[in-house]
Amino acid sequence: MLLNSFLVPTLYTETILFHPTRFHSLAEEKKAGARNVSSSPIPFYRLISSKAQPTLRSIFRTFIMDPMLDYINRYLLEEEIDELNINTYKDEAALQDIKKHFYEILVQKYPPTPNEQLLTSSKSDLSSSSSSTSKSSNNNMLAESLPVMEYCRGIEEGMKFLPNINMLVANFKENIVSADPFEVKYENSASFKLAEKDELGMMSRSRRKKYSSGRNLDILEGRNSKISMIDSEEPVRDDVYDEVLLDHGDHRLKGEIWSLRETLKLEASSGVPKEIQGDHHELYTLLIRCSEAVAIYNQQSAQELLNKIRMQSSPNGNGIQRLASVLADALEARLAGVGSEYFRRLIAGLVKSPDIYFLKGHHLLIRAAPFMRVYYCFSNRNILNVARNASKVHVIDFGLHFGFQWPSLIQALSKIEGGPPKLRITLVERPQPGFRPAKRIEAVGQRLKEYARSFNVPFEFKGIASQLESIRIEELNVNDDEVVVVNSIFRLREVSDETFAIDSPRDQVLKLIRQIKPQIFIQAESNRSYSSFFLTRFRQVLSTHAVFYDLLDSTIPRLDQERQMPENVHFVPDIINSIACEGADLTYKPETLKQWQRRNLRAGFEQLPVDLDIVKECKNMVRDGYDNRYFIQEDDNWLLQGWKGRVLHGVTAWKPKLEEGC
Known part of the structure; x- marks a missing residue:
């Protein structure tokens, strides 16, 4: 040379x-x-x-x-x-x-x-x-x-040819991710923004704050590998928790539901603002065309379509506009090649949020939709049935959910004639980022201990920060003299599923539950399934979440400041992970109720019939206070819930099948 x-x-x-x-x-x-x-x-x-x-x-x-x-x-x-x-x-x-x-x-x-x-x-x-x-x-x-x-x-x-991943910022409130935190527009990269925090410590959707290039993003966002947890100064229990988590009778909650519906009617009568009107059909078409361009990595066409979607979508608009805004962010992150990092930052932002944020979102959701109330009612009633004559009850909860379900169970156990049994609760939740992976679980345990003390219920708590597929039966400390209940609400769908593996992680978790030999295994799941092919999966996500966003748009006022809370917690992570991620990073892999039924039967469980008294109580709950477009019914030993004729969720009970010769 x-x-x-x-x-x-x-x-x-x-x-x-x-x-x-x-x-x-x-x-x-x-x-x-x-x-x-x-x-x-x-x-x-x-x-x-x-x-x-x-x-x-x-x-x-x-x-x-x-x-x-x-x-x-x-x-x-x-x-x-x-x-x-x-x-x-x-x-x-x-x-x-x-x-x-x-x-x-x-x-x-x-x-x-x-x-x-x-x-x-x-x-x-x-x-x-x-x-x-x-x-x-x-x-x-x-x-x-x-x-x-x-x-x-x-x-x-x-x-110049490498994405600046270390400086990437995810705003889970605005569903935005950026390879450029200072809002410099780069071609073929997602234009993501920093946002200031509101009084709850959450990222604000409607407000945008620009930072000069001299600011240190590690201070603004926290180090990538050292995400700090919530402050221990947050109150363990106060009046806000009592109002939401305890049973105060149907009349009080009915009043809150009717108040929310009246606010919605008042907003509708005042007229729909022009900025939240739009052509739904055109938005659907743009989203489908954009997903096709992203699938073949046609950056020029995808960016043009994304710009059109941005003009017609809004995080504060109607249901389809809100959904389009989230889908556009997911497509843009996938196109920029930072989908996995965006999802990781999204979850990290949720982890750093205080429990009060999730409590307010939970309170708004149970006033707008009966889903969580039905699950808690079904689960607690079944636990009370098996614990009525027991001296010790051990509940193994797969999935944290911030312990919102258990104060009402403690309250109900305190009313049992002859005195309440001793209650043990073991929470199993994936470890959180930071130096104390079980800190939030410990905070939930302190809260539940305070409720048990106030209701004079003997109580013992244990928290385990681990992936479900990594749990061993020895860690659960199951005793022969106690009634064991396994509870899982929307948790098993997050366990990875190698379809072609001989022993997939989901089958391992079901095998563990069978080894525990619980008197009852309560399971709630979504009735949807996502394909492994991106274009098919995009259409499935669009179709499924269009129903959810329409549900919220029909039951919660658009100007409600807390409306984005249930969206950010229950829907946005699912959408971002399903669209922006691929391969091993694709963690949300739901299955239909029929698929779960076949899987559990193969694992050695038999399905228990639904108690008709529970069905009647849940139907009365839905009919008395909620929108008449909700429905609840029993079918094939599942208690089904849906909206406008479409089944969205189901809950059922199982028990291990006795082996032959026993």
């Missing part, structure tokens, strides 16, 4: 200019014929006067050929090239200086080298010191700095 770069051009030039057969006068060349001259290369000496030719030949050999050939000879014959890098750069600088004098003889301006341009633009100490030193010391300093400068320049050029 060096031979081709230095030797070949030099030899070609010398052949044209100085070869004996080519170096002849113009008169002799004219005698040879104009055709032969025009067909051969034009010698350099023809461009200048004949008087200057001897001088130029002497200058060329003395200052160009001899130094260059000597340079090439030493460069090719030297065995230890690395030891002479500095000298090589010095010789190169001297050669550049000689060539500059040659340009001056020809009365031409010598072009600056790239290194000199880089040196001038950087305004380094080299330029300031060169004014007070000689030209030789200037060349030496330049030569010594060239390796470092070239190395830094290569790194700078290479970094």
Whole structure:
């Protein structure tokens, strides 16, 4: 390569200019014929006067050929090239200086080298010191700095092609992620924003705050590998928790439900603002077309479609506009190649939120929809049925849910005739980022202990921060003299599922539950399934969540400040993970109720019939206070819930099947 770069051009030039057969006068060349001259290369000496030719030949050999050939000879014959890098750069600088004098003889301006341009633009100490030193010391300093400068320049050029993941910011309130936290618009990358926090410590959707480039994002966001947990100063229990989590009778909750519905009617009568009107069909079409462009990584078309979707969507609009806003963020993150990082930051933001945020979102959701109330009623009634004559009850809860279900169970156990049994609750939840992975579980345990003390219920609590598939039966401390209940509400869908594996993680969890031998296993799941193919999965996510967002849009006022809380907790993580992530990072893999039924039967469980009294109580709950478009029914031992004729969720009870011969 060096031979081709230095030797070949030099030899070609010398052949044209100085070869004996080519170096002849113009008169002799004219005698040879104009055709032969025009067909051969034009010698350099023809461009200048004949008087200057001897001088130029002497200058060329003395200052160009001899130094260059000597340079090439030493460069090719030297065995230890690395030891002479500095000298090589010095010789190169001297050669550049000689060539500059040659340009001056020809009365031409010598072009600056790239290194000199880089040196001038950087305004380094080299330029300031060169004014007070000689030209030789200037060349030496330049030569010594060239390796470092070239190395830094290569790194700078290479970094332009890499996404700045360490500076990526996820705003789970606005469902936005960014490779550029300072809102500089880069082509083919998601334009994600920083947002300020509201009084709950959550990211604000409607407000946007710009930060200067001098701000340290590690301070704004927390270090990626050291996400801090919630502050221990948060109250363990107060009146707000009591109002939401305890049973105060149906009349109080009915009043809250009717108040919410009246606010919704008042908002509807005042007219729909123009900014939340739109063509639903056109938005659906744009979303489908954009997903197709993202699937084939057509960045130009995808960006154009995303811009159109942004113009018609809004995080504060109607249901489809809110959904389109979240889907657009997910598609943009996938297109930018930062989907997994975006989802991780999204979950980290939720982890850092205080429990009161989730409590308010939970309170709004149970006033707008009966889903969680039905699950808690079904679960607590079944636990009370098996615990009525027991002295010890052990509830193993797969899934934290902040312990919102258990204060009402403690309250109900305290009313059992003859005194309440001893209650043990074991919470199993995945570890949280930070130095204390079980801190939130411990806070829930302290809260439940306070409720048990106030209701005089003997209580014992244990929290385990672990993935469900990693739990061993020895960690649960199951005793033979206690009634064991396993409770899982929307938790098993987050366990990974290797469909083609002999023993998938979901089957391992079901095997663990069977080893526990509970008197009852209560399971609530969503009635949906996502494909492994992106385009099919996108349509499934769009169809499923369009129902959920329509449900919230029909039952919660759009201007309610707390409306985004249930959206951010229950829907946004599912959407972002299902659309922006792929492969091992695709953690949300729900199955239909029929699929779960077949899986549990294969695992050795038998399904228990639904108690008709529980069905009647849940139907009365839905009919008395909620929108008449909700429905609840029993089918194939599942208690089903839905909206506008579509089944959304189901809850059922299982028990391990007795082995033959037992």
